[in-house]
Amino acid sequence: MRSARRRYTGSSESIPDNSSTQERKIQHIQIIVDEKTQYRKKTTMLELVEVQPNGGAIAPREVDIESELLGKPVLAPMFISGMTGGHPATLEINKNIAMAAARFSIPMGIGSQRSMMENGDLLYTYAMKKFAKELILIGNIGASKLLIYQDERIQEMIDSIEADILAVHTNPGQESIQPEGDLDFRGVLKRIIEVANGIRQPVIVKEVGNGISKEVAARLDGKVYAIDTQGAGGTTWIGVETYRNKSKYGDAFWDWGIPTALSVLEAKSAFSGPVWASGGIRTPLDIVKAIAIGAERCGIAQPVISSERKGGSEGVYRFLSETSEGVRKEMARLGFSSLKELAKAKVTFKDPLKSALIDRNIKL
Amino acid sequence: MIDSIQFVHCAIPDMALSEADTAYRLSEGFTLPCPMAVQASSESDAVQLSGSGAMPSVFQKSVFVGGKLAGRLQSSQTVEVEDGLDAARAIRLLGNSVLPCIKRTDADKAGMLIRQLRIAMFLTNSINIGALSQAPIYRFK
Numbered sequence: 079m080r081s082a083r084r085r086y087t088g089s090s091e092s093i094p095d096n097s098s099t100q101e102r103k104i105q106h107i108q109i110i111v112d113e114k115t116q117y118r119k120k121t122t123m124l125e126l127v128e129v130q131p132n133g134g135a136i137a138p139r140e141v142d143i144e145s146e147l148l149g150k151p152v153l154a155p156m157f158i159s160g161m162t163g164g165h166p167a168t169l170e171i172n173k174n175i176a177m178a179a180a181r182f183s184i185p186m187g188i189g190s191q192r193s194m195m196e197n198g199d200l201l202y203t204y205a206m207k208k209f210a211k212e213l214i215l216i217g218n219i220g221a222s223k224l225l226i227y228q229d230e231r232i233q234e235m236i237d238s239i240e241a242d243i244l245a246v247h248t249n250p251g252q253e254s255i256q257p258e259g260d261l262d263f264r265g266v267l268k269r270i271i272e273v274a275n276g277i278r279q280p281v282i283v284k285e286v287g288n289g290i291s292k293e294v295a296a297r298l299d300g301k302v303y304a305i306d307t308q309g310a311g312g313t314t315w316i317g318v319e320t321y322r323n324k325s326k327y328g329d330a331f332w333d334w335g336i337p338t339a340l341s342v343l344e345a346k347s348a349f350s351g352p353v354w355a356s357g358g359i360r361t362p363l364d365i366v367k368a369i370a371i372g373a374e375r376c377g378i379a380q381p382v383i384s385s386e387r388k389g390g391s392e393g394v395y396r397f398l399s400e401t402s403e404g405v406r407k408e409m410a411r412l413g414f415s416s417l418k419e420l421a422k423a424k425v426t427f428k429d430p431l432k433s434a435l436i437d438r439n440i441k442l
Numbered sequence: 443m444i445d446s447i448q449f450v451h452c453a454i455p456d457m458a459l460s461e462a463d464t465a466y467r468l469s470e471g472f473t474l475p476c477p478m479a480v481q482a483s484s485e486s487d488a489v490q491l492s493g494s495g496a497m498p499s500v501f502q503k504s505v506f507v508g509g510k511l512a513g514r515l516q517s518s519q520t521v522e523v524e525d526g527l528d529a530a531r532a533i534r535l536l537g538n539s540v541l542p543c544i545k546r547t548d549a550d551k552a553g554m555l556i557r558q559l560r561i562a563m564f565l566t567n568s569i570n571i572g573a574l575s576q577a578p579i580y581r582f583k
Contacts, residue, residue: 221454248453248454250452250453250454250455250564250565251451251565254459254561254564254565255561261458261459261460261564262458262459262460263454263455263456263457263458264456264457264458264461265456266454266456267454267456270454283453283454285451285453288451288453288565289451289453290453291450291451291452291453291578293450293452293578294452294453294454297454326551326554327525327526327554327555327557327558327561330525330526330527330528330558331527331558331561331565334449334451334527334565335451336450336451340580430580430582433581433582434580434581434582437580437581438450438578438580
């Protein structure tokens with residue numbers, strides 16, 4: 079294992095050290111944990127999904143919730159959405175989450191590696207395999223940042239932390255409200271596809287809380303490994319930026335976005351690869367419903383970081399244990415013995431989710 | 443009524459926010475620099491508002507741009523909106539026979555409201571108002 083505390087040097091591009099990016103990371107964590115930056119009027123719409131029981135209830139011990147990802151076993155249909163990294167204070171958070179995720183053999187995302195690209199000294203805040211060798215680690219970079227960096231530099235960025243997957247996050251909503259936001263997305267889609275072809279690791283495209291539509295999913299179909307919806311209903315990053323910047327115009331967009339359940343169904347209707355559900359996933363029943371409508375696995379963020387802040391790595395492990403046991407119990411109650419069975423469940427939809435699906439010509 | 447629709451978010455727009463062209467051609471055939479106007483309290487107020495502000499102004503059926511009469515509404519209706527996102531929704535729902543208007547008391551917020559409209563255009567990948575009026579929506583019942 080190489081030392082994670084070495085400096086990341088990058089290569090050709092010269093990007094100045096940007097300490098404001100680092101400070102923003104810390105502000106984000108504080109705001110998410112302490113403040114009310116959840117959607118106000120919008121939910122995930124998972125409450126409008128009903129999973130029909132598969133015969134009678136079975137015993138929880140008969141339920142298998144394991145799956146595989148890139149040939150590695152995953153013990154529960156969850157992953158930890160990327161949240162942080164890039165500030166010395168985020169090391170402890172990522173380390174605590176990584177150790178718990180590895181014990182549970184579930185994938186873990188990290189926050190945007192942009193800080194590390196700007197200041198190589200920060201690599202150690204992302205390089206979690208030093209603490210959890212078996213961890214399935216998901217690297218992370220903003221879609222608009224792909225316009226700045228060549229493929230070789232992206233490959234170095236991923237390899238330097240030994241990430242197994244690269245998540246490319248697209249966040250035009252958040253960028254619109256950030257005073258320092260990137261508001262030029264011309265060529266971003268083309269660049270995502272180039273990078274997906276140009277690096278060794280699989281690429282996932284994820285939103286940051288506003289969801290992926292079927293139009294966007296169709297443009298990514300066959301081009302990237304997976305989509306992570308990160309739909310509306312949980313933390314709103316437009317809300318986080320509105321709060322952080324006391325934005326005058328952000329409030330109107332606080333509830334902007336596609337609810338998570340709707341986004342999973344939109345993405346599944348146009349994308350043939352795996353669709354991961356995240357955005358407001360809070361309970362075991364949320365996870366069961368998301369899988370029943372087509373998600374391969376579910377991402378959780380805010381409850382994980384809250385658990386970490388309260389109880390460190392043990393707090394995260396306890397949360398993951400309780401949630402996965404809850405998934406097993408919900409599946410047992412509904413009579414599903416495996417995730418494959420659950421993926422074929424009969425589901426019904428209530429309005430307004432049902433009418434939205436009809437409007438959008440999405441098969442029920 | 444405007445609240446009954448929501449835009450479908452475009453996670454990967456193929457444009458820059460600065461490219462969003464807000465020029466708005468009303469069904470009467472005259473074009474405004476943006477599809478929002480300030481509701482003036484008199485004709486002289488309308489002339490003054492549109493001459494010094496960022497937005498056209500309207501008094502009764504007369505629409506002013508840059509301190510001058512730009513045209514008169516015949517079949518088009520004004521509809522009161524609270525912010526730029528509301529204005530975008532009104533256009534998407536009702537087409538170019540509607541002129542979204544803000545209250546006279548909100549005239550000093552004109553720049554911010556136009557910014558909101560441009561954000562709505564960016565997040566729906568709408569390069570101009572014509573594209574915005576065709577952008578995918580949900581009609582939540």
